[in-house]
Amino acid sequence: MFKISKYLITQQLPTDQAKTLYYSTRTGQMVAMRTEITEHINSKQWHLLSTNELLQLTRNEILVPEDEDELSEIMAYDRYTESSREVLGVTIQPTANCQLGCHYCGQVHSKNKMTDEVMLKTITRIKNIIEAEKYRDLKITWYGGEPLMALALIERFYDQIKSYCVETNINYDSDIITNGLLLKPDYFKKLMEFEVRAIQVTIDGPKSTHDQRRITKGGKGTYDVIMANLKNCLNSEEFETYKPSILLRINIDSTNYGEVDNLIELLKEEGIFNKVNVHFAPVVEWGDNNADKLSLTKQQFAEKEIDWMISLYQNGKMPQELIPDRKSYSCMVDDINSEAYDAYGNVYPCYEFPYTPMYQTDDCIEGNVLEDTDFKDKRPAKIRSFKETLPEREYSYCIDCNLLPVCHGSCPKIWMQGGNACPTFKYNIKDRMLLQYVTLNNKP
Ligand code: SF4
Numbered sequence: 001m002f003k004i005s006k007y008l009i010t011q012q013l014p015t016d017q018a019k020t021l022y023y024s025t026r027t028g029q030m031v032a033m034r035t036e037i038t039e040h041i042n043s044k045q046w047h048l049l050s051t052n053e054l055l056q057l058t059r060n061e062i063l064v065p066e067d068e069d070e071l072s073e074i075m076a077y078d079r080y081t082e083s084s085r086e087v088l089g090v091t092i093q094p095t096a097n098c099q100l101g102c103h104y105c106g107q108v109h110s111k112n113k114m115t116d117e118v119m120l121k122t123i124t125r126i127k128n129i130i131e132a133e134k135y136r137d138l139k140i141t142w143y144g145g146e147p148l149m150a151l152a153l154i155e156r157f158y159d160q161i162k163s164y165c166v167e168t169n170i171n172y173d174s175d176i177i178t179n180g181l182l183l184k185p186d187y188f189k190k191l192m193e194f195e196v197r198a199i200q201v202t203i204d205g206p207k208s209t210h211d212q213r214r215i216t217k218g219g220k221g222t223y224d225v226i227m228a229n230l231k232n233c234l235n236s237e238e239f240e241t242y243k244p245s246i247l248l249r250i251n252i253d254s255t256n257y258g259e260v261d262n263l264i265e266l267l268k269e270e271g272i273f274n275k276v277n278v279h280f281a282p283v284v285e286w287g288d289n290n291a292d293k294l295s296l297t298k299q300q301f302a303e304k305e306i307d308w309m310i311s312l313y314q315n316g317k318m319p320q321e322l323i324p325d326r327k328s329y330s331c332m333v334d335d336i337n338s339e340a341y342d343a344y345g346n347v348y349p350c351y352e353f354p355y356t357p358m359y360q361t362d363d364c365i366e367g368n369v370l371e372d373t374d375f376k377d378k379r380p381a382k383i384r385s386f387k388e389t390l391p392e393r394e395y396s397y398c399i400d401c402n403l404l405p406v407c408h409g410s411c412p413k414i415w416m417q418g419g420n421a422c423p424t425f426k427y428n429i430k431d432r433m434l435l436q437y438v439t440l441n442n443k444p
Pocket residue numbers: 330331332333349350351352410411412413414
């Protein structure tokens with residue numbers, strides 16, 4: 001017989017009490033069904049459910065076998081997905097340099113870039129991993145420092161890796177995280193040539209706010225340059241041809257949360273709102289820099305986030321991933337073959353480790369491409385054991401959390417440092433469900 005899954009979140013529709021939303025985190029699916037269903041299931045009155053309802057409930061794993069150990073099932077599915085994963089994801093941080101001096105950044109910048117030797121050995125290592133593990137897809141994230149300060153390196157990487165991918169029939173994809181200062185039309189054109197199909201740029205508010213936070217090392221504001229670059233790129237022929245995804249990230253704490261709505265208005269006035277996606281990110285601590293000391297509490301952020309998402313929707317844009325999909329791991333740390341490479345050839349499990357003094361330890365560095373291109377001598381960093389130790393670990397309340405299948409602990413680095421890594425959806429999932437229901441039934 002059946003039981004209701006532990007990994008279920010329900011929310012009655014305020015506009016129609018006879019209907020309830022059932023969100024199964026075991027499948028990442030949400031369905032709207034009769035409110036009475038819960039009672040029928042609890043009292044095991046199966047005959048009061050229609051065949052179609054029973055089908056929906058079991059298919060979405062809202063109802064699961066009565067004797068099933070759900071956590072073991074979830075872990076078994078995750079292991080299976082991991083063993084059949086075909087995508088190798090790597091983050092390449094070709095330069096330690098960045099023009100900006102944002103207060104919340106945990107990196108220490110210098111003028112160092114990858115040498116030819118480091119570049120070639122990084123490529124060899126990537127090829128060796130692909131061949132040894134039989135990956136079919138390669139996904140590169142260009143990150144920094146500021147990766148556009150090393151565009152020539154990105155070009156050489158691309159030329160070599162792409163021809164290898166063509167020869168070996170590997171699918172190639174890439175994205176970039178940039179501060180946007182160098183994102184001039186000619187750079188944008190190059191990125192399109194190098195098959196970068198997603199670009200993330202940070203804007204922290206309208207000019208007066210952004211220019212207090214996203215400043216150059218010399219203390220100058222950057223809003224005008226970044227906004228002009230974005231507008232030029234978004235209005236270019238290349239944008240029309242390649243349609244890359246452009247994500248504007250807003251890093252938010254108690255000093256700028258009041259400006260988010262103004263920024264949305266400004267993006268509309270500038271004529272670029274319709275061409276970008278917007279992501280609201282809380283400012284977090286990075287490498288022990290206390291950047292979160294002025295952050296909103298998780299509950300405050302989650303509450304505001306719903307208002308901002310509603311505002312996006314009211315302005316004609318679908319907010320991204322309102323209810324999270326099922327996933328089988330937390331992040332790159334959970335995938336032993338995913339790696340981040342810095343300008344010195346160091347190999348890390350997490351892209352926030354390079355250039356951050358706190359992580360320049362044997363516990364965090366897994367090797368160096370100059371010594372080990374075939375990755376056989378990899379020393380898995382401590383953080384990699386996050387998943388294997390899941391059932392016993394001290395932050396075991398993930399185990400009891402009904403969001404586990406769509407979260408998996410979110411950010412192992414934060415847990416490892418004694419923080420609380422719960423994503424904002426932990427605090428506003430029921431509002432997200434309602435918003436998802438509204439948006440699906442009334443497309444903007
Ligand atoms: S550990 Fe946290 S910061 Fe590092 S890659 Fe994972 S989610 Fe990102």
